[in-house]
Amino acid sequence: MELRPGKTWRSPGRTQVGFMGCLALNASYEPLTLVPLQRAVRLIMDRKAEVLEVDGRRAFRSERVVIPVPLVIRLVRFVHVPRRFRRQVTNTFLFARDNYSCQYCGCHRSELRGRQFLTRDHILPLSRGGGNTWFNVVTSCSPCNNRKGDRLPEEAGLTLRTEPREPNHVQLVWAVRRVTPIQAKYIGMFYGEDTVAFLVSKGELAL
Secondary structure: EEEEEEOEEEEOOOOOOHHEEEEEEEEOOOOEEEEEEEHHHHHHHOOEEEEEEEEEEEEEOOOOOEEEEEEEEEOOOOOOOOOHHHOOHHHHHHHOOOOOEEEOOOOOOOHOOOOOEEEEEEEEHHHHOOOOOOOOOOEEEHHHHHHHHOOOHHHHHHOOOOOOOOOOOOHHHHHHHEEEEHHHHHHHHHHHHHHHHHHHOOOEEOO
């Protein structure tokens, strides 16, 4: 792996933490995202980030330099994240909000078979004036979506299991990522222990 021209680095190995990556914090300590380890090391070497936590058991090594694998880094300069990008209705977040289950029949994605899959359904169809908002979209399995078509749920003989809502962005963003206990500590420091408890309940905390 080449991180610098003229320097050849040996990878520390593809372990569980390696797959999850490094937690990047804003200059304000707000957790931003998980970045690949190689990207984290580049930010450190370019002095764009400082290291807060490392995995002392593993390291990137060159002929003269040893860099412990970073688990948590903090950006030196604050990065502004526009609010409008924080609550966009994406299928990734929608499915996470609805626990990856059809909101009509309750079927979980693990129970889908063959060509069945999860889809986004508009309660009030777009063709009838419905909007693409958190309050008008739910997760639906493809059979239920096909059954409903361009009708209201009651017109198709379907009943919503839960009332759609705008999700807690903080919990939702981290529910679709796996983090280590060390990384979860920093998420909890900024957002509170209830967010960490949420990650545990979703099985997204790697113990």
